[in-house]
Amino acid sequence: EIVLTQSPATLSLSPGERATLSCRASQSVNSYLAWYQQKPGQAPRLLIYDASTRATGIPARFSGSGSGADFTLTISSLEPEDFAVYYCQHRANWPLTFGGGTKVEI
Amino acid sequence: QVQLVGSGGGVVQPGRSMRLSCAASGFTFSTYGMHWVRQAPGKGLEWVAVLSHDGNNEYYANSVKGRFTISRDNSKNTLYLQMNSLRAEDTAVYYCAKVVRSGWYDDYLDYWGQGTLVTVSS
Numbered sequence: 001e002i003v004l005t006q007s008p009a010t011l012s013l014s015p016g017e018r019a020t021l022s023c024r025a026s027q028s029v030n031s032y033l034a035w036y037q038q039k040p041g042q043a044p045r046l047l048i049y050d051a052s053t054r055a056t057g058i059p060a061r062f063s064g065s066g067s068g069a070d071f072t073l074t075i076s077s078l079e080p081e082d083f084a085v086y087y088c089q090h091r092a093n094w095p096l097t098f099g100g101g102t103k104v105e106i
Numbered sequence: 107q108v109q110l111v112g113s114g115g116g117v118v119q120p121g122r123s124m125r126l127s128c129a130a131s132g133f134t135f136s137t138y139g140m141h142w143v144r145q146a147p148g149k150g151l152e153w154v155a156v157l158s159h160d161g162n163n164e165y166y167a168n169s170v171k172g173r174f175t176i177s178r179d180n181s182k183n184t185l186y187l188q189m190n191s192l193r194a195e196d197t198a199v200y201y202c203a204k205v206v207r208s209g210w211y212d213d214y215l216d217y218w219g220q221g222t223l224v225t226v227s228s
Contacts, residue, residue, distance in 0.1 A: 045218075055206075055216060087151050095166070095168065
C-alpha cells in the first residue's frame with residue numbers, strides 16, 4: 001500500500017499570502033495524484049488531478065506540480081474561503097489512499 | 107446537475123450488518139465507476155471500495171475486505187455498500203463518489219454525496 005505523507009499538518013497564514021502544501025508518496029505514483037479541499041461539515045471537493053490539471057470550475061490561484069513521489073499544491077493568494085483542510089490522493093494502484101491532510105488556518 | 111444522495115446510516119451494534127445506498131441523478135450512472143470513502147469523526151479520509159460501471163471490477167481497502175461488499179443497480183441508478191461484522195472502528199461518515207471519466211473506475215472523484223453517518227456501538 002502506498003503511503004502519502006502530507007506536510008505541514010497545519011499551515012497558519014493570512015489572506016493574500018501564498019500557501020505551499022506538500023505530499024510525498026512512499027513510492028512513485030507517476031503523475032497519478034489529486035488534491036481535494038474539505039470544509040467543516042462538507043464533502044471533499046476535487047481541486048487538481050493528474051498532479052497539475054485543475055478540475056472544472058477551480059480558480060486559477062490553485063495549481064499543482066510534481067511527479068514521481070513529490071508533489072506540491074500551491075494557492076497563490078489565499079482568499080477567505082480557502083481556509084480548509086487539503087488532502088492528496090493517488091490512483092497509481094490498489095488500494096487507493098489519501099494523505100493525512102493539511103489544515104490551512106488563519 | 108449531478109446529485110448523489112446517501113441513505114441507510116444510523117446506529118448499529120458491533121457484529122451486526124447494515125446496508126448503505128447512494129441514489130444518483132444528473133449523469134449517466136451506468137457509464138461511471140463509483141467509490142465509497144469514509145471519514146471517522148475528526149479524522150482524515152479513508153478510501154473503502156470501488157466498483158466499475160458494469161460491475162465487473164471491484165476492489166476494497168484491506169480494513170474492510172471480506173466484510174464489506176459494494177454493488178450497484180444500474181436500472182435504479184443506485185450504488186450500495188453492504189457492511190457485515192461491523193466493528194467500532196467502522197464508525198464514520200460514509201461518502202459515495204463518482205469518478206471523473208466515463209468508463210473508468212481507477213480514477214479521481216469529482217462529485218461526492220453528502221455523507222451518511224454510521225455509528226457502531228452497543
